Amino acid sequence: MKDMEEGYVTEDGRKIGGVVMEMKNITLRFGGVVAIKDISFDIRQGEIRAIIGPNGAGKSSMLNVISGFYVPQEGQVLYQGKPRPQMRPYEVARQGIARTFQNIALFEGMSVLDNVMTGRLNYMKTGLLSQALWKGKAEKEETENREAVEKVIDFLEIQHIRKTPVARLPYGLKKRVELARALAAEPSLLLLDEPMAGMNVEEKEDMSRFILDVNDEFGTTIALIEHDMGVVMDLSDRVVVMDYGKKIGDGTPDEVRNNQDVIDAYLGVAHD
C-alpha cells in the first residue's frame, strides 16, 4: 500500500497528491437492506481511483453517498480535509464534484449542446431579469460559457451531434455526452459510474483516452466504477473492491488482482 501522507508517484511518473476525499466508516441501509457496511477509503489528488465489485455490492450507492444523494446512517465524508456537513446534492456539485450515471441520466428533451451547457450552471450568475431581456451581461455570459462548452465538445469529438436531441442518440454517444456534461463543470473530482458499459473495444479505447487526458491535462481526480477488468487494470492507480457492501480489497491493480478474496468474489478466474 502507498499511504504516505503527501502522496506518491505512479509508474508512469505522474505525481499523486494528498487525500481530497475520505470516506470514514460509512454504513448505508435501505430498510432491511444494508447496501454499504462500514467502509472506509480515500481518494487522492490527481489519481484515478477505481471501485469494483460484483453486482449489487454497493458501488453506485457509494457514489451516491459522495454526491450527497444518499445520506449514510453512519460514518463521515471528509472533503478536502474537512468533515462535510449534510448537504443537498446540488450544493455538493457546487463544490466541484461532477459525475455521470450508471443508467444514463441525460435530459432527453434537450439537445446535446443544451445538455452540456447545464454542466456549467456553477458559472452562470446573471439574474432572471437580465436573462429575460437577453442583453448585456446575460448574452456575454452565455457566449463565454458557450466557448468553454465548445472546447469540451471538441475534446470529446461530438461536434457533429451538437444540435441533435439526445433522445435520438445511440447508447455509446449518450455516455459520451454525459461525460461532456460532467467535464463542462470543470470539476476537481469526477465520478464515473460504469462509463464504458455497453461499448465495444474501439469505443472503450476512445473513452479511456478521454479519461486519461482529462486526468492528465486538467489534473482532475477521477473515481470510477467499471466492470471491464482490462480497463480498470490499465487505467486506475488504486482500486477498492466491494462485495455485499463490505470492502474486501484496496490497493494497486496488481495487489488487487492477486488478492484471493477478490478473485473468489469477483473475478472468478485470474485476469491477465
Next chain:
Amino acid sequence: MPEQLIFAMEVTLNGLMAGVLYALVALGFVLIYKASGIFNYAQGVMALFAAMTLVGIMNGQVPFAHLINAVFGGHITHFGWTIPSFLAVILTVAVMVLLAWLVQVLVMKHLVGQEPIILFMATIGLAYFLEGVADLMWGSEIKTLDVGIPQGINLWIDETTYNIFGYGFFIDNLDIVATVVAALLVTGLVIFAQYTKQGRAMRAVADDHQAALSVGISLNFIWVLVWSVAGFVALVAGIMWGTKSGVQFSLSLIALKALPVLMLGGFTSIPGAIVGGLIIGVGEKLFEFAIGPMVGGATENWFAYVLALLFLVFRPQGLFGEKIIERV
C-alpha cells in the same frame, strides 16, 4: 351528550357515506391508472354516458333521434317499449364493453409508449368526444333515473339513534346501498389486481408499456379489459349519482369530487380510493360544519383539495399509493 357533539357525529356519518359515493367515482380512475399509468380524465363523462345509455335503453329512446330528425326530417323519438332495469343494466354493460374496445382500437393502441401527459390529453379529447356523442345520442335534456334503489331517510337508524341520543340521525338509504355496492366492488377488484395473472400483467403494463409488450402481454387485451371494468364502475357511479340528481351534463363533473380522493388515497391503490373517500367525505363535511359558517360556507370544493394536499406533503404518493421510485 352535548348537542353539538351529536350533530358532529351525524355529520361524520354522513361524511363517510358521501365519501363512499366519491370513492365509487375514484375507483374507475384508479383502475385505469393502475393498468396503464393513464390518468383517465374521461371517467366522469363515462359515468354520464353510462347513465344516459341506461336511461335511454330503459325508456326505449331512439339513439341519435334528434340528429336523424334534423337531417332527414321526421319525428321519431321512442321505439315505444320500455325495458326492465335489470336487463337494461346488462345491455348498458355491453355498450360500455364495446366502448372500451373502441377506445382501445381507435385511440390507446396508437399511443402505446407515449408520455403520461400525452395519454392524459388523449383522454381529455375522448371526454369531449364522448360528451358530444352522448348528447347527440340521447339528447341533452335532463332525465330521471329510477332503477329501484330506495332513497330517503332510513327510518330504522332514525328511530334507533333517537332512542339512544334523543336525536334521530339522518342517513340516506341510497348511501347505504352505495356503501354495500362499493364494498363488494372494492373487494372484488383488490382480489383481481393483487392475486390474478391478469392483475399482475395489468400492473406490469402500467410500469413499462414496451417491456410488457416484450414479454408477451397483450396491451390490447389488458386495456380493453380494464376499460371495460372502468366502464362498469362508471355505470355504477352513474346510477348512484344519477338517481340522486337526475341524469344530465353535471353528472360528468362528479369527477372533480373524485380527484382529491384519488390523490389522498394514492392513484394506484384500490383500497386507497375507499379510505381516501372516507377521509375526504368526513373532512369536508366536518370542516363545513365547524368552520364553514365562520368563513361564509361553500368550502367543500376547495377544502377537499387542500386536505388532500396536506396529506401529500407528508406522503407524496398518497396514503396507499405505490412509492415513487427515485433513483439514479
Next chain:
Amino acid sequence: MFYREAGDFKVSYQDDSQTFPIKFDRYRYYAVLAVAFLVIPFVINDYWANAILLPFLIYSIAAIGLNILVGYCGQVSLGTGGFMAVGAYAVYKFMTAFPEVSMFVHVLLAGGVTALVCVAFGLPSLRIKGFYLAVATLAAQFFLVWLFNRVPWFYNYSASGQINAPERDVFGIVITGPNAPAWATYFFCLIFLTFCAIVARNLTRGTTGRTWMAIRDMDIAAEIIGVNPLKAKLTAFAVSGFLIGISGALFFSVYLGAVEVGEAFGINKSFLVLFMVIIGGLGSIFGSFAGAAFLVLLPVVLKVLGVDVMGWPTDIVAHFQLVIVGGLIVFFLIAEPHGLAQLWRVAKEKLRLWPFPH
C-alpha cells in the same frame, strides 16, 4: 428548395443561439410581426377583434405562461384559471384604486401579484410530483375562485359580486370599457403578447430555461449535477404566474370588460389553456401560439360551417363541435404526440430534405 440551412453559416456563438437561426425563419418572423403591427390594426373590425383576435392574443400569453411551467419545467398545473383570476382581480383593484396610472403599469403589476401567488402555490411542488401535483394545483384553482367570490373587498363590495372594467386609457387612447376602439384593444394586447413571447423565448434559450428543462427531464439527476430544484421550480412558477397574470388582467379588462369569477375563471379555463399547450406542443413557444389559435378558431369555424353554411340547428352543431374537437385532439395526438409545433418541425425537416427523401 428555398428552405435551407446550408450556406447559412454562423460566425459567432451569439448568432448561433439567436431565436431564429435559419434565415428563412427569421424573415418570416419579421413578416408576421410587420403584418400584425402595421396591417391588421388598420383593417380590424369589432367582430374580428372581440371574437377572434383578442381571445387569440390573450390565450397565447396564457399558453406561453403555462407552457413554461408544464412544457419547460414539467410541473403540470391545473390552476391556470385561478391564477388568471388573480391577474384579473389585481388589475381591477389597481384600476379602481389608481385611475390615473397608465394601464401598462397596472397590467404589469397584476402580473407581478400573480407571480407571487403562483410561487406560494408552487411550494408543494418540491415534494409533490406528476399528476399528484396536477391535482394538487386544483386546490389553488378552487380556493382562489372561492376567495374572490367570498371576500367583498376583491369586488369592491358591488352588489352583484361581478367586477366591471371602468374606462381607462393609455396615452389618451381608450383601451378598456365599451368605447375602446377595436384597433386599440388589439394593439394593446399585441404589445403585451410580443413582450411576453420575447421574454419567454429569452428565458427558455438561456440558463434558466436549461435548468427548467433539466428538472423536467430528470429532476434527480438535475439536482445531482447542480440544479437547485427549489429555485428552478419556483422561478418557473413565478415567470409562468407573471405571464398568466398578465393574460388574466387583459382577459378581464380589455376583452370581457366584466367577469364573474366562477364562470370566467373556473376549472374549464384551466383545462382549456392546458389543451392549448399540449395540442400546440409542450416546450415550444410557437406551439403555444398554434394551440391558442387552434382552440380559439376551431369552434368559430365549426359554428360558421355548421350553422351558417349547413343550416343545422345550433344544438346539433354544438354537440358536433364537441365531437369534432375531441376527435381532432385525439387525431393530432396520434399523428404527432408532441403537438402542432412538432408537426411543423417535421414538415420543415422534410422540406429541408426535399426533393430527396431521407
Next chain:
Amino acid sequence: DLVFPSLSYRTGPYAAGGIPFADGYADYFTLVNERDGGIGGVKAKVIECETGYNTEKGVECYESTKGEGALVYQPLSTGITYQLIPKTAADGIPLHTMGYGRTSAANGKVFGNVFNYPANYWDGASGIITYLLDENGGDIKGKKIALLYHNSAYGKEPIRTLEELSKKHGFELSTLPVDHPGQEQKSQWLQIRRDRPDYVVMWGWGVMNQVAIQEAANVRYPMENFIGVWWSGAEHDVLSAGAKANGYKAVTFHNVGRDFPVFDDMQKYVVDKGLAAGAGDQIGNVLYNRGMYAAMLAVEAAKTAQEMHGTKDITPAMMRDGMEALEMPEARMSALGMPYFGPSFNVSCENHGGPGLVGMTQWNAETKTWSLISDFQKTDTAVIQPLIEADSASYAAENNIEPRCN
C-alpha cells in the same frame, strides 16, 4: 327582416333550462310570422347562437350577430348580461333581461338601454316574503327563513334584499351557499334538518335544483315551506324527486300551464307544420312559457316602436324607444290569446323594471303540473327602490353616466 338574436344554450350544465326557453322564444316568432305574416307585416328572423352559458361564447355570439341588425338581446345569463351592458350601450342596442341580469338596471335613468321588466330578482325575493306575510296573517316576526343559494353572483343577488326585509319584518335569515354545480348538498340539508327553519328559500339553477328538492324530500322537509325563485321552478327540477316533490313552490312573473288560446295557434301554425324549434313537446312547460313570454314582449315592443316611428323597418334605437313605451294591459294580452299570462304593467323612462308584480306557483306531483296559486302581487318597492338607486348610482359614478329622463 326584423332580427331577434337568441343567445341560447342547448348544451352544457344548464342545457336542461336553456332548451325550453330557447324553444319558446323561437316558436313565438315563428307563430307571428306564420299566423300574422310577421310584425306589422315584416317577418321576424331569429338568429340562434349557442353560448353554452359561457361568457366568451356570449361575446362571440354578440359580435357575430350585432351586425345583422339585431333589435334586442335576450342572453339568458347573468354573466353574459354584465358583459353586454356596456357593449350594447356603446352600440345602441337594447338588452332585455327578464327576471335575471343586473337588478339595478331597472333604473332607466342610468341604464338607458337595459330593460328587466316585468320583474327582477329583488322583486322575487320581496315577492316571496310578501307571500309568506300573507300566509301568516301579516306577521312573520321570529320566523326562521333559510336561503339556499347558488354560490355565484346570481345566487347572491337576493341576500341584500332579504337582509333589509328581515330587519323590517323581524324574521331570522340564515344563508347557505352551495358551490357549483351543486350535486352534493348533504351538509346544507343536514343543517336545515337540525335548525328546522320555518321556510327555505332557494336561488338555484341547473342540477342544484333537482338535488335540493330531492334532499328536501329525503330529510322530509315540508315541501309547502320550500320556495324557489323562478329559475328553480320548472318541471325538470321537480320531476326527478317524484311524488315527494308534491307541494313545492316557486315564485313567478308569468302564468304557467297550457290553458291558453295561443297554444292552440302554436300547435296549428308551428308544431303541426313541423316548424317548431325543438321537438315540440315542451309547450306549456314553465320555461317554454317564459321564453314565449319574452318573445311576446319583444314583439309587442317592436309593434309599439313601429307605431311610434311610423315605419315598419325599425332600427335598434327605435326598438329601444318601443320598449321604453311598452304598455301591457290585460286587454292586450287577452287579444293575443294569452289572458293573464303576465301581470299588467307599463314601462317608463325612469322605470325599466316594471311594477314588480309576482305570483306564486305550486307543483302538483300527481298531475305533474304547476299552477298559479296567488295573484300577481306588488312587491315591497320601499325596500327595493333605495337599493336600486344606490347600486345604479355607483355604476353611474364609475362610468360617468349622466342621468337621463329629465
Next chain:
Amino acid sequence: MLDAANTTDVQAETLLEVNNIEVIYNHVILVLKGVSLKVPKGGITALLGGNGAGKTTTLKAVSNLLHSERGEVTKGSIKYRGEVMHDQDPAEVVRKGVIQVMEGRHCFEHLTVEENLMTGAYTRADGKGDIQRDLEMVYSYFPRLKERRKSQAGYTSGGEQQMVAMGRALMSRPETILLDEPSMGLAPQLVEQIFGIVKSINENEGVTFLLAEQNTNVALRFAHYGYILESGRVVMDGPAAELRENPDVKEFYLGMSDEGRKSFRDVRSYRRRKRWLS
C-alpha cells in the same frame, strides 16, 4: 476455453429470416438501410457493431416493438418459420416463441423481483407446477435474485435488474430469444456465467439465440455465426471462428494487435479509424 464455434456443422433450418429491411424512425430518420440476416434453428447468432449501428433496431424490428417508438419497417420482410412477422401484435410474436430481452433492463419497477419473473410466464398455458419449476430454475441460475425476490425491482442494482430481465425471458420458455446486450453492466464473473447459461440453454433445450452484443470478445467465443453491422448495413458476416481470425475484427472489435492485447493506456496518442463504409 469454451468454444462453441466448432459446432458449425449444424445445418439446421432457418428459423428467422430478415430480408433487406429498412427502418425509419419518426418518418424521417433512416436507421437500417437494408439489413439481411438468417438465424438457424438451434444456433447462437451474434449481431455485432458499434454504437448506433442499428443492432437494437434490428432486434426490435423482429419483435415488432418498433411501433411504440414511432419507428416502422418500410421495406423488406421479416419471416419467422416462413411466416411474415410484421403487422403482428408484439404479444403474438411472443406467443410464437420469440421473446426479446430489451436493452437497458426495462424491469417493472413497482413489481417485486418475483412478480417480474412471473410476468414472463404470462403467455404460458401450462400448469402452475411447471411455472414454479422454471422459477426455481431461474433462481438456481441467479441466486442473487432469490435473495432479493421480495424487493421492488426498481430498487435493485443495475446488475440485478439485468438478471431479472434475463430470468423473465427464460420464464416464457421461448423458442428463440433475442438478447440485447446481456453483458452490459455485469461483473466479469457474471458475464461468463450468463453466457454459460445461454450456451447450456442452447445446447440442452435447443433454444435459438440472436444476440446483439458489444462485448465482441465474449460474443464470438459463444456464438456460432456473426454479423457485423455498421451504420445500418451488414458489412461482414461469417462463422464466429472465422470472424475471430479476421484481422480487422481483431483490431477494432477485439482490441488485439499483433503483439496481443493492447493496454488501454497505450491508445492515448494512437488513433486510426477504419470503416468499411462511411
